[in-house]
Amino acid sequence: MKLIHQIEKEENLLINTVSNTLQLAKKTINCSIEVSVKKTIGFNINIRNNIVENIEFNSDGALFITVYNKFSKGSVSSRDFSVNSIKKMLDIAIDISKNSSSDFFVGLPDIKLLCFNPNNLDLFHPSELSIKNGINFASIVEKEAFKFDKRIFNSEGSFFSSHITINVLGNSLGMLEKYKSTLYSAYNCMIAKEKNIMQRDFYYSTSRKIENLEKPDILGQNTAKRAVSRLGSKKINTMKSSVIFSKEISFNFFSNLIPAISGDNIYRKSTFLLHDLQKQIFPNWLNIIENPHIQQGLGSKPFDDEGVKTTVKYIVKNGILSTWLLNSYNSRKLKLISTGNSGGIHNWLVSNQNISFQDLLENMSTGLLVTELMGQGVDIVNGNYSQGAIGFWVEHGQIKYPVNEITISGNLKHMWLNILSISNDIDTRHNIQCGSILISEMQISGN
Template sequence: MTMATPASPTFAYSTETLQSLAQHVLHLAKALGASDCSTEFSDGHGLSVSVRKGAVETIEHNRDKGMGVTIYLPAEAGQQGYRRGHASSSDFSLDALKATVQAAYDIARYTAVDDCAGLPEPESLQNSPHDLGLYTPWNIDATTAIQIAQTTEAAAFATSKQIRNSDGASVHAQHGHFILANSRGFMGGYPYSRHSIACAPIAQSGRNIMQRDDWYSSQRDPAKLAAPAAIGRYAAERALARLHARRLSTRRVPVLFEAPLAAGLLGALTQALSGGALYRQSSFLLNSLGQQVLAPHLQVWDDPTLQGGMGSASFDDEGCRTARRQIIKDGVVAGYFLSTYSGRKLGLPTTGNAGGAHNLSLTSTQTIPNDDLPAMLRKLGTGLFVTELMGQGVNYVTGDYSRGAFGYWVENGVIQYPVEEITIASNLKTMLRDIVAVGADYLTRGTKTTGSILIESMQVAGN
């Protein structure tokens, strides 16, 4: 049930070798007396380069490998659950593997019994994974990567004479594969890749007025990356637009979150609905299953089956099968993000989300194809368009939200001037319910896809 790694001279270990090592570790654990065991072996390599003002700053090649093993020992008579121990190593020699398994076993011997610990039930495991297109190697050398980074940065400088400096441009290519196995018959794994191009120019007006912005493109398939020159130009345009920013007086106004920041709001929702936060009572959405928490026009899906998606996977970090699920239906919570352990804590089955959410998307039944960013600014009317957030002012227990921000003051749907040194504040419960519209300017950042998000009202603190 393992997808074979395509022929590649760059992986240090073949799929078959990782499978053999995993089987060996399971055998060692059983020989010690473990009732159950899980293990994972991974192997990867990558290239990263960065340039600044045309000159090469860094060239980094990395090769990584690692393994981890978790041992489960049964509870004493009259108790339910397991004692659990975990150990890891970057040494794949047989002696090192034996020592690592022994270390995990010794840790398990002295841990407390946990009645929710243990491997997933066999019926939850994925026995028929399928290829989701997660591995497209980028056969790029350092010379070519440097040329791409230089092209990206040069396009930024060519945009305007006011682009006088740069924090640089970078190119990253990462490839890896892994095998996950447990003593209940599961063994699976696949190769994967992640590639990106980024640029961060600095615009200057006069001697003392400077603004920095950035843009990037990230894909599993390098052919789908945005053109380097386009990335550089757009990053420069963003930096230029920030020049001569002003401050605002304190006021309460509608706020439009640019799509990259809107993905962060989707991430906050995910955190609040995750099993770990729920069973620890550290979420502002406790006991929210079946409850209205978003505006009724909003839908959220989690789709691990998306071809080439950054969060796609046939099985989760425990080997449990995954499936496309609706998390929010018409604003109502239809599901949580649960692992086997957090599910047991809550008395619910796993949702195949050990390791987190997969490919999340936020949509609105009110969005039409013409709802691009200019249309969303018109819907905003007079208010604040936010393009950058600073600080970590989010309390996931209470939902309190307070972040430093940069953006643009908008009147009658038209941007008037950039604004800085402001703080936006509200409560996430209120913000989620007060989402007025979602734009059709969809953007994927990591594993989250959404358009810009318009919130009815937030407090803006300034002068």
């Protein structure tokens, strides 16, 4: 109860700060204005070999003010919420706007798109969790990993975090809304050794509710199992082969679609999908739905960073690209309407063909299973894709041995169209939820 009372007090303070800033602006400046504040409270714990390496406490908040002076914009931020500081911020924002070039497309969102009386998305689940409890959780994870297999000989660290975030946004169009959320995370990375050869791997869990985190003993065992499975890694020859992206990295595969359809890249003509709206870019059985209103969803939001109400919509329907991702500015540049994606995406749900991961392996028969990607090798201008990869070689539908020191490459347009199947082993730890993905062919560079 003490924590809930503290959060309610903090929330009221932030609401009053935004409200007072709007009232002060109304009296002193003749401009449109947007005011937002975000505060995160919590802690991070990191232990290694059962020794607490660091404990970090967070209580970070910032006030953001943006004024629109006709067709010029001025933005400032500060961690000082005092009245004098707010007055100075308003003055500075006005000065910046007066010295900024005019841009016809800047301004507040259309009032009809704003979110008034947001839905309760069940994102807030505070826990009276002590530092001692957090240390104990991280410690159990590491101990269970060591116990799992004698080849686990060292730890790269066990991590636990607990955070509460409060968001408040208001503007001169009459909006003043807020929502708050909790997020708990646990992460562990272990090192396995055999015949002087070492391999590492990790596992993690994240949730809005503390009780929905993976149990610490299971988390530790999963980490150890993954690290041990990497032992005996081999190089493979350069070839073209079928490839499976495992569920742990399938979100990464689809995340490449985000910048390719973002409004800023569209109006700048810096994306390979510039002319592909309402055209087929995936197989006709594949859908991607954005649902910002999933209860306790990791990507759920009642409104975006501008206060525009979020909505359920198709990103891809029957393989056809259905929309761009737009905020108020780039939607005006493109003569369209904001899609409520200022600040990013909200819970992408990728369809699957309701087959198991084992079925997917058998459908591939022989090829590469990728479980980890390295580097930033994606060019959004032309769609070329090249990344370092770690995984396993598969023959006749069975995993044979681990592989490393390879690069996989292709072009995203071809890769997306060449998706043969997606299994139903959906990973819910991201704001893109997807199963493992089978692609008919990619270039593999090895020996």
